[in-house]
Amino acid sequence: MSKVRLLNKKTGGLTLKQKEAATGIGFILLPLISLAVLMYYPIIRSFFISFFDWNLLSDPVFNGGENYKTLMKDEVFFQSLKNTLHWVVMYVPMSVITSFLLALLLDRKLKGSGFFRTMYYLPVVCPIVVVALLFVWIYNTDYGILNFILKELFHIDPIGWLTDTRYSLFAIAVMSVWKWAGYNMLIFLAALQGIDESLYEAAALDGVKPMTLLFKIKIPLVMPSIYFVMLTAVIDAFQMFTEIFIMTKGGPGYSTYTVSYYLWSNAFEYNKMGYACAMAAVMFVIIMVVTLVQNKLMNKKVQYDA
Amino acid sequence: MVKKKRSNFLAYVAVILVAIVVILPFVWMVVSAFKSQRELFAFPPTFFPTEWKWENFVEAASRGSISFLHMFFNTMKIAVPSTVFNIIFSSLAGYAFARLRFPFREKIFMAFLAAMMVPFAITLIPRFLMFKDLGFYDTYVPLIVPVMFGTPFSIFLTRQFFMTLPKELEEAAIVDGCSHVRIWAQIFMPLCKPIIATLTVFQFQSSYNDFMGPVIYIASDAKFTIQMGLSSFRNSFTSRYDLIMAGSILALIPVVIIFICCQKYIVRGIAMSGLKG
Numbered sequence: 001m002s003k004v005r006l007l008n009k010k011t012g013g014l015t016l017k018q019k020e021a022a023t024g025i026g027f028i029l030l031p032l033i034s035l036a037v038l039m040y041y042p043i044i045r046s047f048f049i050s051f052f053d054w055n056l057l058s059d060p061v062f063n064g065g066e067n068y069k070t071l072m073k074d075e076v077f078f079q080s081l082k083n084t085l086h087w088v089v090m091y092v093p094m095s096v097i098t099s100f101l102l103a104l105l106l107d108r109k110l111k112g113s114g115f116f117r118t119m120y121y122l123p124v125v126c127p128i129v130v131v132a133l134l135f136v137w138i139y140n141t142d143y144g145i146l147n148f149i150l151k152e153l154f155h156i157d158p159i160g161w162l163t164d165t166r167y168s169l170f171a172i173a174v175m176s177v178w179k180w181a182g183y184n185m186l187i188f189l190a191a192l193q194g195i196d197e198s199l200y201e202a203a204a205l206d207g208v209k210p211m212t213l214l215f216k217i218k219i220p221l222v223m224p225s226i227y228f229v230m231l232t233a234v235i236d237a238f239q240m241f242t243e244i245f246i247m248t249k250g251g252p253g254y255s256t257y258t259v260s261y262y263l264w265s266n267a268f269e270y271n272k273m274g275y276a277c278a279m280a281a282v283m284f285v286i287i288m289v290v291t292l293v294q295n296k297l298m299n300k301k302v303q304y305d306a
Numbered sequence: 307m308v309k310k311k312r313s314n315f316l317a318y319v320a321v322i323l324v325a326i327v328v329i330l331p332f333v334w335m336v337v338s339a340f341k342s343q344r345e346l347f348a349f350p351p352t353f354f355p356t357e358w359k360w361e362n363f364v365e366a367a368s369r370g371s372i373s374f375l376h377m378f379f380n381t382m383k384i385a386v387p388s389t390v391f392n393i394i395f396s397s398l399a400g401y402a403f404a405r406l407r408f409p410f411r412e413k414i415f416m417a418f419l420a421a422m423m424v425p426f427a428i429t430l431i432p433r434f435l436m437f438k439d440l441g442f443y444d445t446y447v448p449l450i451v452p453v454m455f456g457t458p459f460s461i462f463l464t465r466q467f468f469m470t471l472p473k474e475l476e477e478a479a480i481v482d483g484c485s486h487v488r489i490w491a492q493i494f495m496p497l498c499k500p501i502i503a504t505l506t507v508f509q510f511q512s513s514y515n516d517f518m519g520p521v522i523y524i525a526s527d528a529k530f531t532i533q534m535g536l537s538s539f540r541n542s543f544t545s546r547y548d549l550i551m552a553g554s555i556l557a558l559i560p561v562v563i564i565f566i567c568c569q570k571y572i573v574r575g576i577a578m579s580g581l582k583g
């Protein structure tokens with residue numbers, strides 16, 4: 001029976017090849033439609049809406065580049081861009097260094113490192129709402145445990161972690177390092193464990209010092225993962241919403257406004273759909289540029305595949 | 307040898323110190339949840355509650371605008387279909403991208419990959435308008451549909467996994483005239499249990515933990531998810547941190563259980579997703 005089929009490749013008027021293609025397209029059809037309708041079409045429509053004045057109550061009115069002109073003069077928007085940049089400069093090094101050190105620590109194959117790996121990952125699975133509420137309590141100026149500890153140990157006067165413009169963004173960044181270190185650690189750990197053992201053996205034979213090993217072998221070979229983590233952190237910085245919504249609502253002042261939070265409040269609090277879409281467009285362009293630059297850097301730096 | 311022993315000892319000290327930093331906030335959450343309101347704001351603060359108030363949990367579970375159990379079921383109504391359908395559709399597509407030849411296969415796959423880089427804020431407003439125009443505002447549809455037909459991440463992960471399986475696996479079945487649906491269901495799916503476990507955890511968590519989605523689409527109290535309910539705690543009982551912490555613990559229990567059951571798969575899944583970069 002099977003032999004007959006093989007010889008006679010026509011099945012139902014289609015060749016086997018055509019049948020395979022039809023099956024393949026069938027299998028991806030729904031995901032593809034979903035991608036087109038819910039991803040690519042909205043991107044295009046978002047650009048389109050950004051040229052209209054639209055409050056959802058009345059019909060959209062075409063206003064040319066008016067939204068973009070207003071945006072360029074919008075101080076809150078620039079403040080939120082500045083906050084995002086500030087966040088990246090603060091958070092990315094803290095996060096990358098912490099998680100990389102953790103990965104180095106667990107890469108030593110200590111007994112029980114599996115247990116610690118699981119433990120370090122615990123904050124990652126925690127819902128962000130829960131983490132944010134917990135830190136609102138820990139950071140509380142008058143009754144928070146953090147200020148109490150600082151007072152007892154270092155005689156530091158109570159700090160308004162979330163109510164003082166100087167500290168608010170930093171406080172949220174520290175919380176994020178705590179929350180995400182376990183995730184980035186796993187990515188680094190996978191990369192470290194992918195390094196060929198023979199490299200270490202050769203280094204040991206040559207009497208290479210641990211620090212040289214770290215800077216000349218480990219870090220260069222893990223570089224692609226470091227770029228990956230950094231790029232993700234930059235993209236996430238633009239998207240940060242829940243932490244802000246729960247912890248500060250963008251305040252005090254505008255010190256913790258992020259682009260996403262400002263966009264959300266324009267769209268869903270003030271019903272300025274066109275204006276919010278213009279913001280999304282600017283954000284899209286910035287993220288594209290960052291991604292391209294980072295890809296360029298990565299291709300230049302990462303030539304040697306072990 | 308001595309040197310090695312000493313550095314291992316130092317490493318243990320470091321590992322344990324980090325573990326304490328990771329765990330302390332959770333411990334603080336638990337002890338705060340059990341304290342009486344007076345003790346919560348006592349000075350100097352106590353570490354362990356003098357009296358463990360289990361009533362806080364009862365109160366947290368029942369005092370919101372709807373009960374915690376109700377919010378839990380609401381969340382399940384989103385998380386379960388999203389997860390189940392996502393895995394079916396993603397793995398079918400992953401199979402097609404890994405094993406079947408069809409026109410523009412690589413280009414279409416790239417279109418999926420590129421979508422992973424697009425920030426959600428770009429699609430947020432047009433999507434909202436689309437669902438609203440279709441009459442799905444204040445329903446769970448906008449929270450389920452965008453994930454149920456497969457997401458780029460899940461498709462990518464299943465494809466990568468299927469590519470590692472040997473071709474011989476399905477060749478005999480194809481010669482016997484077995485359909486690709488059957489090969490997928492009876493040969494490939496049973497082999498990719500670890501990847502299914504990973505995707506289950508990821509997808510379930512992302513639906514369960516989602517906050518912005520429900521904030522945008524859900525309006526009526528009766529449809530609140532757990533995350534929305536928790537966030538509204540902050541407004542309704544401003545300084546009742548005992549209840550907020552108790553509610554947080556209740557919200558945490560399901561994800562922690564799932565995490566502990568599947569943790570080894572999660573680790574592998576992340577390793578795979580990170581290495582692509």
